[in-house]
Amino acid sequence: MKILVTGFDPFSTDKINPAFETVKRLPDSIADATILKLEIPTAFKRCGEVVHQEIVSAHPDYVLNVGQAGGRFGITPERIAINLDDGRIADNDNYRPINQPIEADGATAYFTQLPVNAMTRAIRKEGLPSSISLSAGTYVCNHIMYEVQYRRATEFPELKAGFMHIPFLPTQVVNRPNMPSQSLDDDICGVVEAIKTMVEMDGRSDVDSIE
Structure with a gap:
């Protein structure tokens, strides 16, 4: 198994x-899965293509995008991405979309395929705060989560993907x-x-809710 x-x-x-600072320090193998690490630009128009190229090249089984969420108290796996770019500030390319759809022919929203309930429980067992988030915002974090889901829906139906925010x-x-x-x-x-x-739950249903 390969996880990007x-x-x-x-x-x-x-x-x-903290997102890429964390990612670049991950082990190269976790639970016998090969971990592929990629830094992506905080840029609406470029981040999706960078990830798309890596998916085409590396053929991962999973994609896990990680982003910074200033103000949150713990690690928060995201459940849903929405088809909206609405930047409170400009991105690193000095681009600031206001109330724009990400993909004109995309769904209003996409749900993650990751076992977010089980992931949250596992993080808490390590003594770390964690909860499921129902909003990835409308900045570049939501954008990349949505873009990967859109690509899954239109190109890579076997792919499983999701997003996590860290403080x-x-x-x-x-x-x-x-x-x-x-x-x-x-x-x-x-x-x-x-x-x-994610590896342990592969192919299993994430049916148990968190407390």
Whole structure:
């Protein structure tokens, strides 16, 4: 089994992004699955094509996109992506879409194929905060989750894909009072446990809800 894991580059005023800092430190193999790591641009118009090219080239069984969610207290697997780009700020290409569909012929929304209930339980068992999110926002994180799902629906029907948000790193909140953060080691641990669960649950139904 091959799992493509992506993380965004830094954006806005931050010089670091916990997403790719976490991804690039993942083991090359988790639960006997080969882990492919890819940094992607925080850019609406480019991130989808970068991931698409890697899917075509590497033929992964799963895609797990990871992104930063400043203000969240834990690791949050996303359940759904919506067909909307609406940037609160410009991306790294200085592009800021307002109320624009991602794909004109795409569904209003797509649900993940990842076992988000089991993933959340596994992360919590490691003593880390985690909960399922019902909104990936309308910025580039939601965009890439939606784009991968759209490609799955139109090109790669056997692919399974999803998205996880992780909090700020401690260094990112020095000048952000009262903002939650999580260490890089804990981010790595949480993502590893999520991937282990993806492998263990492959082909099984994610029927048990989290508490």
